[in-house]
Amino acid sequence: MKSTHEIEERALLTDFQSGDRMAFDKIFRLHHASLVFFANRLIVNYDQIDAQEIVLDVFLKLYERKESFESLSSIKAFLYISTKNSCFNAIEKEKVRLKRVEGFTANFEEPDENNILSQIVLSEVYKELYQALELLPEQCKIIMQQLMEGKTPKEVSQELDISVSTINSQKARAISILKKRLSGAGIALLLLYF
Numbered sequence: 001m002k003s004t005h006e007i008e009e010r011a012l013l014t015d016f017q018s019g020d021r022m023a024f025d026k027i028f029r030l031h032h033a034s035l036v037f038f039a040n041r042l043i044v045n046y047d048q049i050d051a052q053e054i055v056l057d058v059f060l061k062l063y064e065r066k067e068s069f070e071s072l073s074s075i076k077a078f079l080y081i082s083t084k085n086s087c088f089n090a091i092e093k094e095k096v097r098l099k100r101v102e103g104f105t106a107n108f109e110e111p112d113e114n115n116i117l118s119q120i121v122l123s124e125v126y127k128e129l130y131q132a133l134e135l136l137p138e139q140c141k142i143i144m145q146q147l148m149e150g151k152t153p154k155e156v157s158q159e160l161d162i163s164v165s166t167i168n169s170q171k172a173r174a175i176s177i178l179k180k181r182l183s184g185a186g187i188a189l190l191l192l193y194f
Helices: 004-017 023-041 053-062 072-106 118-136 139-147 154-160 162-181 184-193
Strands: none
Touching: 004 023, 023 053, 023 072, 023 162, 053 072, 072 154, 118 139, 139 154, 139 162, 154 162
């Protein structure tokens, strides 16, 4: 004979699998806080990565696969494994971004100087790049901003519901436009992203 707890778990799982919002909300409330804590522990040295955003994406994946779970414990395992993997992926992207920025700023650093001047120059170059991005046609601008955030063309195409070839052609178009508007340092910074 099944216990009341087992019956409640089975009912929650069945409701969740059928797309019931209340069931999803209950699962969300059961696991959200602990997953954010877990994600924050994994990304503790990377302040540019948002644990909340990672966890919300994981819950979206959970909902998209709701029919494939056999128990609440398999849901919990999926949530923790997916959060861990998403954190590791975000860390890898952040390492790549930091390496690009580090490589770019290394060109401006003077070994014996205070480095304030180079930081001002770098800030002005970023400002120039972002001002030029604002002048792009809307779709080019959106695509370039997402690509500069570290997203892959495939990720951007899925998010915007357009083909990867459209992403690549819009990127090429944007780079062509930006090359005409940017200084040499602005072009160098742009090329670090692409």
